Amino acid sequence: MKVAAILLLCMALFHQGHSNSCQGRCGSGIDSSYSCQCNTACERYNDCCSDYYTLCKEAALSCNGRCGESYNLQCPCHCNSQCSQYNNCCSDYSDYCSTGDSGATITDAEIKSLSETLFALDTNKASASQLTLDPQALVADSQTGSQSDLSSRPLYKYVDENTLFSRPTYAALLNLFDNYKRITGQAESFTSQQLTEQDTFLKETMLNTQLGRELFAFLYTKGVYKSEAEFIEDLKNMWFGLYSRYNGAMDSSGFEHIFAGEIKGGKVSGFHNWIRFYLLEKQGELNYYSHSFNGPWSGYPDVLGLQFHWDGYYKQVGSAVIGCSPEFDFALYSLCYIARPGKYCYLSLGGTQLILQTYTWDNSSYGNGKKYIGSAYPVSM
Secondary structure, three states: OHHHHHHHHHHHHHHHHHOOOOOOOOOOOOOOOOOOEOOOHHHHHOOEOOOHHHHHHHHHHOOOOOOOOOOOOOOOOEOOOOHHHHOOEOOOHHHHOOEOOOOOEOOHHHHHHHHHHHHHHOOOOOOOOOEEEOOOOEOOHHHHHHOOOOOOOOOEEEEOHHHHOOOHHHHHHHOOHHHOOOEOOOOOOOOHHHHHHHHHHHHHHHHOOHHHHHHHHHHHHOOOOOOHHHHHHHHHHHHHOOEOOEOOEOOEOHHHHHHHOEEEOOEEEOOOEHHHHHHHHHOOOEEEEEEEEEOOOOOOOEEEEEEEEEOOEEEEEEEEEEOOOHHHHHHHHHHHHHHOOOOEEEEEEOOEEEEEEEEEEEEEEEOOOEEEEEEEEEOOO
């Protein structure tokens, strides 16, 4: 009997000692046995504990110590694996919690820093004297589906092909465009020459440029890849490996979808490369209608959200990084897919934020369950 009384006394003293604190109670429901509360209602009823704002408000805006916690309606932002899907992660979620498929922690700050480095290393980008645009009609987002040709002239006024396209990375990209059937449902197959062209593109962009080597060096230091050979082999699989978008045919790949463009369901799908756009427009196969977004950059690279018809098929918004080199385009998409698969990827180019969205292809895989690239493009907003 005495033991029970002592236990009850200890419990009462413990409860009293914690009744005036929010330690371990943030977001909990109203409990009248406590002298103060630790949820958002306490602000309205003026009965918050003295440490509520420190423990529950300031801490609730950070993922420090909260990674993987269960969803709590009371929290203003979240730190679990679903927060990216619902766009309610805390601002420092990537710094504390986010990892790529490799398991290597790559923070948003590191991605932004690397993207600035790659931006500075893009010596093959077009200069103002090598590329001139004529954007013409700017439309609101609500008008992008109207399929109205509001621009009487081509988007590309001038491209210095002799200088740009003679460079090895540009030449390697140009050799790939005619290797694909654009209609989904038609199986793709490659000759030995076309497979060699894929290898050449990877070699020229990722191994023979300082920009590509910088990307590898970063991923190597993060433990994502153990060698250049592993790096190139994985890029080849994730970008050029075939999978089926329609009716079981091996008809698509990440590279075809993003760089060359496809037709699916009676409309243009993918198509996020400025060089491909220029070439088709020059050949009379693509008709530029308008743009709904023009990035804040004064030089190249820039970002545009485009409306156009491609030989009878419409693209409502096809965003692309304009004027960059093939290696820069390929490196940014690769970095974001490796570090932020299926998520927003926050970059910095010349001090200005650029967001890329990546998507995984979840219906098939390569290697030990790795996912192909489904899509990736600049978020035009």
